[in-house]
Amino acid sequence: MKTPDPSFRYPIKKGAYHRPGIERQGAWISFTVAVPAEKDCALLLYKKGKKEAEIEIPMEHSTRYGDLRSVEIENLPNEKYEYNYRIAGAIVTDPYARRIAGRETWGQASAGEGVLRGCIISDDFDWEGDEPLQIPYTDVIAYATHVRGFTRHSTSGVRAKGTFAGVQEKIPYLKALGINQLELMPVYEFAEVEAWDEKRPPIRRGGKADEPLMNYWGYADSYYFAPKASYASSKDPVRELKTLVKELHKNGIELVLEFYFPKGIQTARVLDCIRYWVLNYHIDGVHVNRDHTPVEALAQEPLFSHTKIMSEGFGLDEIYDGRTVPAFRNLAEYNDGFLMDIRRFLKGDEGMIPAFIWRERKNPERHAVMNYLAGHNGFTLMDAVSYDEKHNEANGEDNRDGTDYNYSWNCGEEGQSRKKKTLELRSRQLRNALVMLYLGQGVPVLYGGDERGNSQSGNNNVYCQDNELSWIKWKPGKTWEYLEEYVRQLIAFRKKHPVFHQAAELRQTDYLSCGHPDVSYHGKRAWLGDFENYSRSVGILYAGEYVAANSEGNESDDSFYAAYNMHWIPHEFALPKLPGGQVWTVALDTGAEGTDGICADGSEEVLPDQRTVTVPERTILVLRGRSKGNRKMVAKRPEEAKEQTKQAGAEAE
Numbered sequence: 001m002k003t004p005d006p007s008f009r010y011p012i013k014k015g016a017y018h019r020p021g022i023e024r025q026g027a028w029i030s031f032t033v034a035v036p037a038e039k040d041c042a043l044l045l046y047k048k049g050k051k052e053a054e055i056e057i058p059m060e061h062s063t064r065y066g067d068l069r070s071v072e073i074e075n076l077p078n079e080k081y082e083y084n085y086r087i088a089g090a091i092v093t094d095p096y097a098r099r100i101a102g103r104e105t106w107g108q109a110s111a112g113e114g115v116l117r118g119c120i121i122s123d124d125f126d127w128e129g130d131e132p133l134q135i136p137y138t139d140v141i142a143y144a145t146h147v148r149g150f151t152r153h154s155t156s157g158v159r160a161k162g163t164f165a166g167v168q169e170k171i172p173y174l175k176a177l178g179i180n181q182l183e184l185m186p187v188y189e190f191a192e193v194e195a196w197d198e199k200r201p202p203i204r205r206g207g208k209a210d211e212p213l214m215n216y217w218g219y220a221d222s223y224y225f226a227p228k229a230s231y232a233s234s235k236d237p238v239r240e241l242k243t244l245v246k247e248l249h250k251n252g253i254e255l256v257l258e259f260y261f262p263k264g265i266q267t268a269r270v271l272d273c274i275r276y277w278v279l280n281y282h283i284d285g286v287h288v289n290r291d292h293t294p295v296e297a298l299a300q301e302p303l304f305s306h307t308k309i310m311s312e313g314f315g316l317d318e319i320y321d322g323r324t325v326p327a328f329r330n331l332a333e334y335n336d337g338f339l340m341d342i343r344r345f346l347k348g349d350e351g352m353i354p355a356f357i358w359r360e361r362k363n364p365e366r367h368a369v370m371n372y373l374a375g376h377n378g379f380t381l382m383d384a385v386s387y388d389e390k391h392n393e394a395n396g397e398d399n400r401d402g403t404d405y406n407y408s409w410n411c412g413e414e415g416q417s418r419k420k421k422t423l424e425l426r427s428r429q430l431r432n433a434l435v436m437l438y439l440g441q442g443v444p445v446l447y448g449g450d451e452r453g454n455s456q457s458g459n460n461n462v463y464c465q466d467n468e469l470s471w472i473k474w475k476p477g478k479t480w481e482y483l484e485e486y487v488r489q490l491i492a493f494r495k496k497h498p499v500f501h502q503a504a505e506l507r508q509t510d511y512l513s514c515g516h517p518d519v520s521y522h523g524k525r526a527w528l529g530d531f532e533n534y535s536r537s538v539g540i541l542y543a544g545e546y547v548a549a550n551s552e553g554n555e556s557d558d559s560f561y562a563a564y565n566m567h568w569i570p571h572e573f574a575l576p577k578l579p580g581g582q583v584w585t586v587a588l589d590t591g592a593e594g595t596d597g598i599c600a601d602g603s604e605e606v607l608p609d610q611r612t613v614t615v616p617e618r619t620i621l622v623l624r625g626r627s628k629g630n631r632k633m634v635a636k637r638p639e640e641a642k643e644q645t646k647q648a649g650a651e652a653e
Contacts, residue, residue, distance in 0.1 A: 014063050015070020019272060021096030021225065022120060025072075029120065031058070031068035031083065033096075039088040041069055046082045046117060048101075053114075053206045056086065073425040077564035084116035094404060096272070098280075100189045106148070106230035107214070107466070109193040122281075130246050132284045133254050133643070134306050135180055137329055137443050138503050140254070141491055143174060143182040144375065146217070146464070155474035160233035164240045168247050175251050177451065177484070178491030182248060183256040183287060183288075183374060186239065187217030189226040196542035211382040214464045217372035221259040224273040225468075231295075246283050247615050250265060254307060267294045274298060276427050278307050285310060287334060299331055310334040316366055318537045318560070324366075330395055330505030331367035332443065336576050338362075340373040340407050342436050346429060348566050351533045356564070357521060357540065360440045363505040369442035374450055375402075375431050378460050381450040382480075384408040385429040386415060391458030394469065402461030415458060423479055428618055429588040431486065432566070434582045439500050441560060448472055451487040452479030482594040489598045493588070496601060499542045499557040504550040506542075515579070518546040519580055522561075526574040536567035537615070540606070541576055544625070560587065565615040578625045584610055588622035 015030045016023070023030045035041045044053040057509060059069040082101050085092045090113075093100065099119030107225055148614075151158045151166035158169040167184075169527060174182060192215050227237040234240050248255050257277060270293060277283050285308025288295060295311045310332040320326070341359045345352040362369050379390075388410045392402045392545045411425045430453070432646040437444045448454075449472035451545050456462055462470040476483065506519040521529030522539035529538055544557040561584065563573045575584055584602035589597040599605070604624055615621045 010076050011074040014071050015072050016066040028072045029616040030072045034067050042086045044084045044486040072594040078120045104229045125242050138183045140443045142181040146185045149471045153471040160482045163233040165233040167276035168244045180255040185258050188224050189228050190222035217463050221262045255284040258287040261293045263292045280492045331615040334370040343407035359507050363441040371440045371442040374447040379406050382455045385426045390460045438494045451484050452476040482556040486595050498547050498555050502550045533604045537565040538573040539563045540571045563621045564614045567624045568617050570616050583627045584623040585626050587624040591619040
């Protein structure tokens with residue numbers, strides 16, 4: 001091909017038609033774009049810092065293969081040039097650009113033709129032998145958050161607030177908590193400042209001037225191949241994000257990225273996008289929206305056989321032939337079913353026992369389930385025990401936005417409270433919720449900030465709130481200081497006891513012929529659960545013998561009995577008799593204040609009555625079967641000890 005401008009000294013030739021975007025082969029860089037055959041197209045090259053293109057290179061029909069047009073340029077310096085395309089007279093930014101210039105400042109609208117440009121990046125990052133971790137879902141402890149909201153608050157204690165580097169600074173915190181998978185909301189280049197909408201006037205916040213609506217979450221058609229420049233503390237978002245991935249992996253933490261694909265997006269673009277992030281950023285998994293995403297195509301892509309793929313559901317018969325079970329279970333169901341059923345049981349709705357025990361047991365062989373009690377869309381966990389109604393007035397939509405169904409209970413008072421009894425009840429409900437989350441057989445997902453009692457003041461739809469309403473507050477106040485340590489101990493408890501995260505779904509049968517099933521349900525009478533519509537309590541026995549049968553490492557565990565009483569009155573539970581001279585000991589009691597209810601391993605006290613136990617209202621008691629040689633001093637009944645504590649406190653006052 002002839003150079004259109006003699007002053008442009010870099011040789012140009014017809015491209016190789018590999019795939020859209022930029023590819024480097026030795027000294028040559030190819031620029032490839034999909035353009036309908038009837039439209040004119042040209043490559044525009046800009047010197048960095050210049051408004052106008054330095055050169056326009058026609059991409060004529062001679063450069064076309066199908067609808068792809070491609071040209072190659074030799075020795076073009078990465079650091080000097082940016083690019084766009086002119087298609088049918090309009091300037092278009094490459095949808096496959098791997099880095100975007102023009103949005104380096106968060107909250108600054110980018111308007112005008114040619115303001116956004118693709119960058120030519122190098123591939124010289126040293127991964128130091130890094131590879132995805134491929135942690136089995138059985139062992140995953142997940143944490144979901146927003147890059148900016150995670151560390152933007154003044155109390156975050158990091159230098160690079162609201163950035164990839166800020167997340168990296170928090171790796172020691174995540175590791176100490178026990179997290180081994182981090183999920184981030186969209187990190188690709190999206191427009192956080194939306195266009196003005198005449199039908200919906202701009203929002204006035206805090207008495208400031210009218211502003212256009214903020215897309216804080218990033219759910220929009222975007223530049224899916226480019227990391228978000230304003231999420232970088234440096235001038236190189238590509239390197240900063242890759243460094244974050246590498247450092248997470250060094251600390252045993254996977255990275256899962258969320259992608260939102262709009263209606264009408266092409267399957268080829270989705271596949272190209274995920275391939276790029278898996279190969280070039282070493283990500284461990286993706287979370288995609290099923291409604292517009294070809295999830296079955298993703299699941300059938302051989303390259304992704306060991307990449308975690310999460311969505312609301314999958315057509316398993318389309319993905320797997322017959323009853324085929326994948327060698328590596330990489331799919332995971334990610335929907336609100338667990339949240340809705342567990343929250344309803346937590347607040348004491350009738351008829352929830354069957355749904356509760358199913359959610360706690362669910363762990364299919366061909367896909368995992370992601371269990372969560374809060375997320376970006378809805379109430380935080382703290383707000384779920386503090387508000388009956390949504391309070392989205394700050395969004396400027398007259399409180400019409402966001403779901404009206406939160407399955408929450410304010411414990412007797414709407415919003416913030418100073419009443420001691422209300423705060424104590426909320427605290428117990430938080431402990432109950434967290435225990436249900438971490439004792440479920442599915443993958444527990446903690447929404448960032450819930451371990452610190454984070455509140456959004458009852459706003460269940462902070463999609464447009466880039467402020468302290470949506471940011472994690474890192475100083476929760478004295479009432480909730482214990483929560484972080486409580487979560488840390490719960491995670492450690494789950495990890496210590498594989499009976500709560502077995503590799504195979506519990507069958508409710510005695511398939512080992514050991515005299516009792518792998519899981520069983522109990523109530524006023526042993527081996528007979530109370531499943532009446534009015535029942536709000538159930539005992540679940542997990543038999544430790546089955547752990548070894550379901551474990552490749554031939555692990556073993558003790559048996560555990562979890563007594564759940566979400567009724568507002570105490571309930572008596574009959575205890576199954578343990579084999580081999582074992583005795584029931586108290587491992588966990590949500591009725592105890594703060595972290596006092598989680599007993600250190602080996603320090604559990606023996607129940608005085610091995611036949612029955614009375615569990616107070618809205619309390620979970622977890623008992624552990626131990627041999628008599630491990631017994632500690634005999635404990636009073638938990639309810640008796642609590643009553644004595646209350647009396648002592650009253651006398652002190």
